[in-house]
Amino acid sequence: MITSPLLTIDNVLFTVHDGILKVLMVKRSIEPYSGLWSLPGGIVDPATDTSTEDTALRKLREKAGVKPNYLEQLEVFSGHDRDPRGFTVTIVYYALIGYQQAEVHIHTVDDAEWVSLPQIAQLNLAFDHKKIINVALERLRQKTLYSMVPVFCLPSLFTISDLKQVIETIIEKPIQRKSLMRRVEASGMFEEVDEKAATGKRMAQLYKLKDNFNIVNFERNLSF
Amino acid sequence: MITSPLLTIDNVLFTVHDGILKVLMVKRSIEPYSGLWSLPGGIVDPATDTSTEDTALRKLREKAGVKPNYLEQLEVFSGHDRDPRGFTVTIVYYALIGYQQAEVHIHTVDDAEWVSLPQIAQLNLAFDHKKIINVALERLRQKTLYSMVPVFCLPSLFTISDLKQVIETIIEKPIQRKSLMRRVEASGMFEEVDEKAATGKRMAQLYKLKDNFNIVNFERNLSF
DNA sequence: CCAATAGTGTCTTTTAGACAGTATCAC
DNA sequence: GTGATACTGTCTAAAAGACACTATTGG
Numbered sequence: 001m002i003t004s005p006l007l008t009i010d011n012v013l014f015t016v017h018d019g020i021l022k023v024l025m026v027k028r029s030i031e032p033y034s035g036l037w038s039l040p041g042g043i044v045d046p047a048t049d050t051s052t053e054d055t056a057l058r059k060l061r062e063k064a065g066v067k068p069n070y071l072e073q074l075e076v077f078s079g080h081d082r083d084p085r086g087f088t089v090t091i092v093y094y095a096l097i098g099y100q101q102a103e104v105h106i107h108t109v110d111d112a113e114w115v116s117l118p119q120i121a122q123l124n125l126a127f128d129h130k131k132i133i134n135v136a137l138e139r140l141r142q143k144t145l146y147s148m149v150p151v152f153c154l155p156s157l158f159t160i161s162d163l164k165q166v167i168e169t170i171i172e173k174p175i176q177r178k179s180l181m182r183r184v185e186a187s188g189m190f191e192e193v194d195e196k197a198a199t200g201k202r203m204a205q206l207y208k209l210k211d212n213f214n215i216v217n218f219e220r221n222l223s224f
Numbered sequence: 225m226i227t228s229p230l231l232t233i234d235n236v237l238f239t240v241h242d243g244i245l246k247v248l249m250v251k252r253s254i255e256p257y258s259g260l261w262s263l264p265g266g267i268v269d270p271a272t273d274t275s276t277e278d279t280a281l282r283k284l285r286e287k288a289g290v291k292p293n294y295l296e297q298l299e300v301f302s303g304h305d306r307d308p309r310g311f312t313v314t315i316v317y318y319a320l321i322g323y324q325q326a327e328v329h330i331h332t333v334d335d336a337e338w339v340s341l342p343q344i345a346q347l348n349l350a351f352d353h354k355k356i357i358n359v360a361l362e363r364l365r366q367k368t369l370y371s372m373v374p375v376f377c378l379p380s381l382f383t384i385s386d387l388k389q390v391i392e393t394i395i396e397k398p399i400q401r402k403s404l405m406r407r408v409e410a411s412g413m414f415e416e417v418d419e420k421a422a423t424g425k426r427m428a429q430l431y432k433l434k435d436n437f438n439i440v441n442f443e444r445n446l447s448f
Numbered sequence: 449c450c451a452a453t454a455g456t457g458t459c460t461t462t463t464a465g466a467c468a469g470t471a472t473c474a475c
Numbered sequence: 476g477t478g479a480t481a482c483t484g485t486c487t488a489a490a491a492g493a494c495a496c497t498a499t500t501g502g
Binding site: 383384385401402405423425426427428429444447 | 478479480481482483484489490
């Protein structure tokens, strides 16, 4: 008779704030790795969850009171060496949210915090979470090259400059404003709203996601 | 106390033979869905498997005696409605193999068979395996547009025409031979061997994967 | 008017598509 | 030589990069 291994999920929730890419981390309060920072995740509960995606959303709600704008399966990590308790299987999701949207909730929970990538590099994280974050980051960067997913790191109204900054923060490269505008147009995902933002000198056009948008994948990557 | 749900893996093993894309199916001998065709998979066994990828490879070996040239995680399927026994979680892998390479083994196992996609559409498959196959197919098609993965459906020596046919079979569209040759060259994954194949009239150059190849992803998709 | 940010026009670059033209083989 | 398949040369097309140019704002 085979006993099922411990099945957990973990979330890599990204946001961008002031040109810095951050990941939501929570402090572990139980063994193993008690006291260390870790990804917000937990055990899949067949009694309450209708799917593992449901588990992922529930954990983000419970641990930080947030609901992401975007959530997608990254991949499964498994093995004997990733948890001192033995063989474990973790389904990892990566997710995006606007900083303003989440900030309120994060601040009321003192064991949840936005951590920048340089900070993460220096921390000692629980389990193989550092590796998981790197895989998620790689995927987010790739996806940023051929889609508009970074928009999910922004509030519901945003300018082209906002979007440009978020993209540049994620891929750590400058992009051409012109290229971005062409893609915004071509994607058909967005509509201009009757409002302008006074961020810079000249007022900037505000955009929002259309009510029934489909995420478009472009046929070629941005390059440099 | 939370009991872990039943954790299984399934494989969608593709090959191309004579211009037909096929999936390896096995006949179920136990309930539920006994007697129906299903994907070759099974339960993850922490006692023997070092990872879920290991489970996937083991199941392909046990059920059909084959070792794929390419194996990659597709995604996790979960829910209460996919198995009459209740909440289940299935990690799905998709894989590629050359027809010649696998044929011998498949023929010795009478409950394993290559099934074409039109045939699959007409069959009544176990669980949600029809849906899983469609998701895997979609992924394979996407990947074919920006990489050379279809080469893993071929024997170790192959011609450009072989590769072209496999690609066209997968995406169900004709491509330009010229575009393919440019990509074969640009990828740096292949080397010409000192041998020619007498498939058509003029002898065709044979290629093989370099000993230390890296799978290259192109910056733009093939289009039509 | 000036400085700064928003946004446009347009030329270049890259890489795929199209397709004609050449090469090599069996017969 | 003929016909069929293999391969190359080269023009066009689509979309991104580069970058100069215009527009709009606050002061």
